[in-house]
Amino acid sequence: MDSALKVSSMPNWGNPPLKTFNVQEIAREQPQTVPERYMRSEEERPGTLTKLPGQLSIPVIDMTNLSQGGFHRKEEICKIAKACEEWGFFQVVNHDIPHSLMDDIKRVGKEFFHLPLEEKQKCALRDFQGYGQIFVVSEDQKLDWGDLLGLIISPPRSRNLSLWPAVPADFRHIVDEYNKEIKSLAVQLLSLIAATLHLKTDYFEHSFGNTYRKMRMNYYPPCPKPDHVLGLSPHADGSGITLLLQDNEVEGLHIRKDDKWVAIQPIPYALVVNIGFFLEVMSNGRYRSIEHRAVTSKENARLSIAIFYSPEFDAEISPALELIDENHPCLFKKFIHEDFIRHYMSHKIEGKKALYEYAGITANGRK
Numbered sequence: 001m002d003s004a005l006k007v008s009s010m011p012n013w014g015n016p017p018l019k020t021f022n023v024q025e026i027a028r029e030q031p032q033t034v035p036e037r038y039m040r041s042e043e044e045r046p047g048t049l050t051k052l053p054g055q056l057s058i059p060v061i062d063m064t065n066l067s068q069g070g071f072h073r074k075e076e077i078c079k080i081a082k083a084c085e086e087w088g089f090f091q092v093v094n095h096d097i098p099h100s101l102m103d104d105i106k107r108v109g110k111e112f113f114h115l116p117l118e119e120k121q122k123c124a125l126r127d128f129q130g131y132g133q134i135f136v137v138s139e140d141q142k143l144d145w146g147d148l149l150g151l152i153i154s155p156p157r158s159r160n161l162s163l164w165p166a167v168p169a170d171f172r173h174i175v176d177e178y179n180k181e182i183k184s185l186a187v188q189l190l191s192l193i194a195a196t197l198h199l200k201t202d203y204f205e206h207s208f209g210n211t212y213r214k215m216r217m218n219y220y221p222p223c224p225k226p227d228h229v230l231g232l233s234p235h236a237d238g239s240g241i242t243l244l245l246q247d248n249e250v251e252g253l254h255i256r257k258d259d260k261w262v263a264i265q266p267i268p269y270a271l272v273v274n275i276g277f278f279l280e281v282m283s284n285g286r287y288r289s290i291e292h293r294a295v296t297s298k299e300n301a302r303l304s305i306a307i308f309y310s311p312e313f314d315a316e317i318s319p320a321l322e323l324i325d326e327n328h329p330c331l332f333k334k335f336i337h338e339d340f341i342r343h344y345m346s347h348k349i350e351g352k353k354a355l356y357e358y359a360g361i362t363a364n365g366r367k
């Protein structure tokens with residue numbers, strides 16, 4: 001085996017640990033080749049993208065309109081409802097998160113991924129937190145062209161600080177600051193989303209309780225064959241909502257819209273927000289978690305930082321009773337967050353299949 005294919009162990013519940021590889025090392029040591037494990041079949045490759053007609057793209061929500069009140073606020077709330085119903089995704093601009101903090105969190109992320117492998121391995125995945133690759137459940141499964149650092153950032157008792165990078169020295173401080181800002185934005189967004197569903201505005205805040213928040217930093221090194229690989233396989237998020245900070249310039253996120261892949265254009269300092277599977281369940285399917293994936297590029301590395309904002313780990317997740325009636329039968333079984341996560345993490349990602357198998361009643365076959 002080539003020295004570039006350095007291995008690390010990772011958890012895959014109940015099964016012997018599988019070996020995964022460090023993509024950044026492969027890209028550094030063999031910049032012209034892509035090992036077979038990463039080469040996708042024809043159907044899985046990025047392929048051609050759908051161009052949306054005219055200016056159509058995922059909706060952009062302007063938080064200043066929401067703070068103004070009156071007509072502008074009403075109009076913006078309607079936009080959120082439409083975004084959740086038709087896209088499952090939107091971008092948020094003019095939020096209160098300082099741009100300098102967004103720059104800082106990207107900086108500490110990049111600094112971490114640029115460390116020597118030995119240093120990064122000090123944070124190697126344990127109990128589905130840390131540095132490496134997840135969702136690898138078989139020896140012959142195709143792998144994603146990307147490395148990640150995944151950390152539970154809240155509640156504090158669930159943090160495994162031994163897996164938090166010691167370098168850069170301000171990593172923890174910056175993540176703490178970002179976590180606070182994201183929480184306040186997420187609370188605002190969830191109360192607006194609740195309003196669009198005619199639920200009490202604190203419905204989600206109340207049912208999420210002491211929220212569980214996980215941060216996932218994704219690092220996609222440049223790839224000599226971007227047309228043949230995926231940075232991140234198609235999936236829907238196992239979260240309430242996800243707030244993603246993507247690179248200001250390098251495009252890479254695609255969402256599945258009406259069965260076609262569409263690219264999300266980066267807007268500098270915007271956050272990409274998407275409905276996660278828990279919100280799909282809680283809204284009894286009114287809002288859906290949409291499949292998305294990441295692709296790579298030949299020239300540029302890309303960093304993205306996702307915060308998965310979810311109900312607490314022992315919360316029971318079920319459709320809101322207010323959203324069930326004769327015309328809207330209950331679509332999902334109730335389940336405990338932690339049980340779901342163990343199921344989710346021990347399956348290969350195949351779009352939303354595992355999600356519906358786990359919790360769907362009549363939702364099977366939905367996309």
Ligand code: OGA
Pocket residue numbers: 216218232237244246252253292293294304306
């Ligand atoms: C994720 C995700 C997309 C991206 O981390 O769940 O969908 O652009 N990331 O990196």
Ligand code: NI
Pocket residue numbers: 235236237242292
């Ligand atoms: Ni995702």
